[in-house]
Amino acid sequence: MDRELKWIGQSIEQLAETGKKDGAYWRASYTPEDHRGAALLQQWMEDAGFQTYFDAVGNLYGRMEGTSDAVILTGSHRDTVANGGKYDGALGIITAIAAGSALYRTYGKPQKTLEVVALCEEEGSRFLSGYIGSRAIIGALSPADLQEVDEDGISLQTAMQTCGYYDGVLPKPREDVEQFLELHIEQGGILEKNGIHVGIVTAMVGLLIGDIVFHGAQNHAGTTPMDLRCDPVPAAASFVNTLHQWAMSKGHNLVCTVGNITASPGKSNVIANHVRLTFDIRAGRQSLLDEAKETIAFLLKKFAAYTPQVTYACQETPVPMDQEGVQHLETLADKQGAAYMRLASGAGHDAQIIGQRIKTNMIFVPSKNGVSHSPDEFTALEDIAAGYQLLKAYLKESAWRRKEADDGR
C-alpha cells in the first residue's frame, strides 16, 4: 500500500510536468501538452498490464480483459484548466491505474473486464461546452457538436483529426459498461473542515443560473427626495439580502451566489437607472431548486415597482449517483474503518454525464484549503490513502468478486 501511494505521488508530479506551458499548468485537449500526457499515461497503463487504445474522440483506455465482457470503468479526465493544478482529473486516472495494477498483481485476471480511462476535454478550457469525452461515451455527442470552435477558430473536429483520433465516425455509446467510478479531489473545503478523508458523493448538484435586472428612474442624487425616488440599488440589495438569508436556512443542502452586481450608469451622484445581478444556485435535490425558483418569483413580485426581469441561463436537474453504489461504498468504508461522509458535488464532473446512462459513483478526497483550478491545488498522500483504498476495495468487489469466490471454492 505504501509502495502504491508512493507511486501515485511520483506519478502526479511526473504527469504535471508534461502539462507545463509557459511555466504554468495547462493541459488543454488536443495540444502537444495533451499528447505528452496521454503518452505517459498510456505507458503506465501498459506497464501495469492493461491493453491500451484511443477512441475516436481521444479518450485513452486501458483494458484488462476479464472472463466476462461486462465492463467496470474507472478514471477521470486528463485535461486541466489554464493555470490549473496537478490533482484535478489526474488523481482519478493515476489512482485507477495503481488500483487495477495492484489488484491484478494480487488476484490475477479479473472476472469482469476492468477498464481505466483518461477522458479528454472535461473542463471546457479549450472547447467551452466541455465533457467531450464523457458525452462520447454515452452517445451524447453529435457531428454538429464537432463544429464548436476554440478561441483560434479551430473546430473540435479539426483538432481531433490533427491528433489522428477522429476519422469521420463518432464512438458508439458504450452499452457494455456496467458501472463507472470516479475518484476526484473535492474542490471544496467540507471534508477538510470536518477532518474526514473520504467523501461519498450522493449526487451532482443541479443548477439554477441566471440574472435579474431591476429598473428604476435615473435622477439627480442631490435634488430627488428619498420618497420621490425609484432607486433600484436598495431594491436589489434587499433582494440579495433576502435570497441570502433563505439560502443560509438550507444549511449544507444548497449554495447560492450573487457573483456579479452592477448599477448603470454607475455614477456616484446619479440615482441608478437599473441594476443587474447574477445568481448561481446549486442543490443536490430538485425540490430545493424548485423552491429557489419559487422564492425568486415571490421576491420579484415584492419588488414589482422595479419591473424586475429574470433570465434563466441554465437550469439543470441534479444527477443522483447510484444509490446502491453509495451504500456499497459506505459498507466498504466501514470495513476499512475510514471516516467518511456523504456529500453532494457542487462542481461539475464527467460522472454527471456518464451517470445519465450508466450506474455511476464518485469518491472525493480532501482539497487543501478547498482550493482547485489553481497551482495551489494540493492533497497530501495521507489524505489520498483512504479514498484510494476505498476505490481499490470497490473495484475488487465489482470486478474480482466472483473470481475470488471461484478461487475460494
Next chain:
Amino acid sequence: MDRELKWIGQSIEQLAETGKKDGAYWRASYTPEDHRGAALLQQWMEDAGFQTYFDAVGNLYGRMEGTSDAVILTGSHRDTVANGGKYDGALGIITAIAAGSALYRTYGKPQKTLEVVALCEEEGSRFLSGYIGSRAIIGALSPADLQEVDEDGISLQTAMQTCGYYDGVLPKPREDVEQFLELHIEQGGILEKNGIHVGIVTAMVGLLIGDIVFHGAQNHAGTTPMDLRCDPVPAAASFVNTLHQWAMSKGHNLVCTVGNITASPGKSNVIANHVRLTFDIRAGRQSLLDEAKETIAFLLKKFAAYTPQVTYACQETPVPMDQEGVQHLETLADKQGAAYMRLASGAGHDAQIIGQRIKTNMIFVPSKNGVSHSPDEFTALEDIAAGYQLLKAYLKESAWRRKEADDGR
C-alpha cells in the same frame, strides 16, 4: 406683470437659441455660443437702463446706479451643461433683468445700487472645478486656478484671454455687495409634488461623498458551503439596506444614494473577491452629516469580517442662506398670498460660493417632473410668476425701500 412674464418667456427661447451647438443646447464658457449669449444679455441689460461691463473672468454685469454705493446683486450663471436645457441659470438672469427694468420704470433710480449679473462657468462642463464667476467675486480664484485645462488642453487663462477678458489681473473681491439673491429652477420634484410655486432656500446642502470596499475570499460558487464563505456581496447588500433605511428615517432632511456598486471579478460562478460601492449623502444640517458618518463607521464595525475600507472623496459642510433674508422672503410671500415652502438645495449653485462671504438667498421655482440638465427642462410661465413676483418685491424692498420712504416723506 403679464407683459413682464411674456418677455421672460420669449427671452428664455431667444437666449436658448444662441446656445445651440450641433442641434443641442450647450453654452460652454468662453465659446462662440457663450459670446452670442452674453451679447444678447448685454443688449437686454442696456435696453432696460443698466450700464454694462465685463469683469476680468468674464462675468457680465448690468449696473443701475443708486444714491448709495452699496450694491444689491442678483442673477445667475449663463453657461449650461452639454445637452442641457433652457432654464438652468438662464431664468435667474432673465428674471433679474425683467425685475430691475420694471422697478426702474415704476420707481426710477434706486436708493442702493442694483447690479444684475450673468456669471460664467458655474456648471464645470468645460473647466471641471466650476463656479469660476462666483469664486472670482469673493476672491476665491487664484492665478494657479487659471492653469486648469479643458478636454482639449486649453487653460482657463488662455480661454479667458482669447475672449479678451483676462489681462493678467484677477478681479478684486466685491466688498461693495451687501446682498446676493439668485432665482433658479429647483432641479428636483419637491415643489411640483406639493403643488407649491415658490421655494425659499434655507441652505445649500453639505456633502459626504466617498466609497467603501468590502473584502471577501474568492472561491468556487459550487463547492464552497454557505457557512464556509466570506462573500462580500451579501455583506455589501446588507450595508446598503441598513444605510438606506437610516436615510429614509430622516424624511426630507437628507438624501442618500448608492449610485455605483461592482463585484470583482464579477463572474456568476465565482464568489466575489471584493465589492466596491459609492455613497453620496447630502443634508442641509451638519449634524445630520455627522450622524451619517457615525452611522457608516458603526455599520463598518458590524461588517469588520469583510475588512471594509472607506474613502471620503468629498466632505463639504452645508452653506446656510441668510436667515434674515429667509424670513424677509417669507413675509413678502405671505403679503403676496403665494404658496411657499422652505427647502434645502440638493444641487450646487453659485449662491453657495457667494454665500460664504456675502448675505445670500435663493428662490426656487418648480421644475416639471423634477428634470434638469436635459433638453426636457421646463417651467411654465404660471409656475415662474410667483417666484418672479417675490424676486421683484425683494429687490424693491432692498434697493428702493429708502427711496420710496424718501418719496413718501
